[in-house]
Amino acid sequence: GFATEQEAYEAGLEAYKEYRAAGSVFSGSDMSVSDFMDMWLEKVAKVSVKPNTLYNYKKMIRCHINPCLGGYALKDITPVAVDNWITQRYVDKGLSYSTLDNMLKVLKVALDYAVYPGQLIRDNPARMIKVPRAAKREVNAREPVSVDEMQKVLDYFREYKPARHYWLPILIGYHTGFRIGEVLALEWSN
Numbered sequence: 001g002f003a004t005e006q007e008a009y010e011a012g013l014e015a016y017k018e019y020r021a022a023g024s025v026f027s028g029s030d031m032s033v034s035d036f037m038d039m040w041l042e043k044v045a046k047v048s049v050k051p052n053t054l055y056n057y058k059k060m061i062r063c064h065i066n067p068c069l070g071g072y073a074l075k076d077i078t079p080v081a082v083d084n085w086i087t088q089r090y091v092d093k094g095l096s097y098s099t100l101d102n103m104l105k106v107l108k109v110a111l112d113y114a115v116y117p118g119q120l121i122r123d124n125p126a127r128m129i130k131v132p133r134a135a136k137r138e139v140n141a142r143e144p145v146s147v148d149e150m151q152k153v154l155d156y157f158r159e160y161k162p163a164r165h166y167w168l169p170i171l172i173g174y175h176t177g178f179r180i181g182e183v184l185a186l187e188w189s190n
Contacts, residue, residue, distance in 0.1 A: 028075025029120035034066045036074055040110045064103050079125045090135045097135040
């Protein structure tokens, strides 16, 4: 008794999902996103990431996720809300692509935990959301050190006794373009 074949097909899929769920009804959690993120930080992130990463997660959640999404109940957050949040952070705050991408990754990982094993929500609303392509990508513009500036640095390290041993590595790096790690890895045979 459906008007179209597509409606019948969709109703059949929904009936099959209910059958597979063995009659259980999934209602989702009334826990707020803010409370969930705090719980996730303490229960999951704290034991699975390094301290510096945990610090960055906490900062990202405190500064970006909770102010915009924290008031939602987990069961009420939608992909549209997540997409609007990312777009708003780009448009209003002008955040870089990498910052937006990191914020979205933290939210996705946390909400994946809410889906399984947490079983607090049925699907991850952030799963298919992408950072706007127009978001500026960070470009590290470097300006070369002038000869006069470099001479001041070299003079300081040559004359200041406690730092005298840095003079030669700085000089090698300046003249060769080596990175710090490359200069420090040099041996006499090089």
